[in-house]
Amino acid sequence: MPSDLLSREQALSFLDKVGITDGEETLRKDPRRFLSDLLKAYQEHVPFQCVSLLAQSSEERHVPTLEEIVEAGLSLEGGLCFTLNTFFCLLLRALGFKVDVLDGSFSLSCHPHTHEVLLLRDLSEPGDNYIIDVGGGCPFLELIPVKDLPVTRYEAGFEYRYQYLGGMVARLHRIREDSERNQNETWPWAVYRTMLEEQDVRFSDFEATTESHPGLRFIFKFRRFWEWRDVDASDEVKILTEWAEGTQPVPDLLIAGYTSWMLYTIPQRLENDPNSPLDVLDLLMRVHEVVVPLLQRVAHRTRVLVHADTRLRPHSQAKKPGHRLAMNAVFQNFLEDWSEMMFRFFEKFGSGRITRRRRLVTRTVRLEGGLEHLVNMVEEITQGDRPSRGFDRMQSPPEEGAVKDYLRPDESGLWWWDTSLPINMATISECSDLHDRNFTQLPQYSEPVLRCEDHHHSGTATLNFEVHMLLNLICNTHLAVDRHFCCS
Known part of the structure; x- marks a missing residue:
């Protein structure tokens, strides 16, 4: 996403439009408080709406360009999640924050890639990351700390929960009155998933422990x-x-x-x-x-x-x-x-x-x-x-x-690692079977376990197996098991 679409001067001018006074000073002294104030002011002044889209003929409707998104944000016209979250990302970047756009999906939709949210990185220190979503009809007015998941909050008459679900981050919400009345019942969650695991990990260098x-x-x-x-x-x-x-x-x-x-x-x-x-x-x-x-x-x-x-x-x-x-x-x-x-x-x-x-x-x-x-x-x-x-x-x-x-080299030289290939091909067969039965609208088709909508990348059914093999390979020496066994 180009960085010159929104200048810092335009961003500071926008703060005045949404009622944030002394925004630059607050940003310098207390960035967290500044973001909290901005989240509330932005959703109060920039509406989530589809009127602009419906006002166009079917031939005129199109995915807005970045220039159109900037215009819709600066004019306080608003729009759908793509417009609102993308403009907020440009706004935060212009103010000096590290922000990425993440792909997401509504669970009630039969189509993937139906939502987007933001990931704010390294707010106070490396790894201090937060989820931001200002593009929904059910507003959420706080930063969500990724390291504290699962997180439950109460905003605008709703009860929200962010949690890991099937290798992804899910946002669930329900009317607060229902939650108070049915504490012991199964939650009637409306869910959407955010694909944090791919956008956050793929092509990245990182360190991990347990x-x-x-x-x-x-x-x-x-x-x-x-x-x-x-x-x-x-x-x-x-x-x-x-x-x-x-x-x-x-x-x-x-x-x-x-x-x-x-x-x-x-x-x-x-x-x-x-x-x-x-x-x-x-x-x-x-x-x-x-x-x-x-x-x-x-x-x-x-x-x-x-x-x-x-x-x-x-x-x-x-x-x-x-x-x-x-x-x-x-x-x-x-x-x-x-x-x-x-x-x-x-x-x-x-x-x-x-x-x-x-x-x-x-x-x-x-x-x-x-x-x-x-x-x-x-x-x-x-x-x-x-x-x-x-x-x-x-x-x-x-x-x-x-x-x-097992990590020391020996006379066998290179190891050709194709052990997981049969599992990968079995999951592809399952995807083909679901497709042939016209079950592509089911969550199982798009969820990361099979990842049927991806051309080439393995789903978690295959990846988990590979990770277990690698952990066994790394740990077998320290476990001191019989050398005739490959796992423990």
Whole structure:
């Protein structure tokens, strides 16, 4: 979202419109009090309404642009959740806060992505995060501290509860009179879910521990191959090289899996190239050619798991029909199988074959009349013939009677991790069965357990299994179980 849509001067002027006096001074002295006052004033002066939408003909109706959202906010016209929460996000960013927009869904709707809320980050310190929602017909006038969930509040005649539900954060609400009259009855909750887990975790580096074992600390770092035109120059290859050569300490456990990411991102850069389908596969093969020998060398120093990519859900949804068609083309199973075959090829023969390294470059061809034409060309970057850098698989045998450390590398080298693939394919079969029976409106279809509406990412049924396997792998050494058992 562009940061220049709303200036700080416009934001301060807006504070005067909604009746906040000395807003800049309060913001400087007590940001929490300022936000509390702003939440109430904003929802009092900027209405939740659909009149503006209904006043348009069906042909004129459209999702408002960011410019239209800013105009609707500054004029106090208001609108639906998309307008109200998006403008509030721009307002807070203009005032110096860290705010993200989160996707959400109403449980009573048969369609996903029907709501949005905000996540305010690092208010007083890193990790001090709050949920904000100023885009509902049932107003909520407080910040919701994520670390204190579940949270119950009473506002505007309603009883609200925010809690974790099925790996997500859910907001539930009911009329307060009903809650007082039926304390012992099941709550007639109206629920919507907010997808915190994906927006908060995906593509992020973070540290985690547990209350029961605070000494157990996990540091997760996410890296993606982005400089695929010249993969040798990518930051990821530099990191792998440092680990392989021993100039940087290796992680305790390295999990690699990049086929789907490469298949998805490379075509976006080659959409004007008539040979792009072949170029995509060629470039993916070149990534394997560079990365696999490095992973083999890193596997000498730490445990390396190569994750088999999950498979396509044939009935998944997309916002645009063209995008859905493209996703179905990108994530076909035979492309995943081909990529695995290339990976295994370089794993087996990479240390002995002569490689000629290439990269894709863009050249400008000058035409008559002062015109120019951009073309993609492949150029050799190999400095003479040289073998791929291999490694010696011989390892010293473990001492007799020693407890096996499953994180220490051994003669097996890389581990191809496809244990969860049957579970992933079973959940895809369940999604297809629900689709064929016309049960796509059921919560089970869109909930994260199966995640049937996602093209490619695993649901929690698969992810939980993988997490359990990783925890067992990490903990088996300390549990000192018989080495013939993989779990405990």
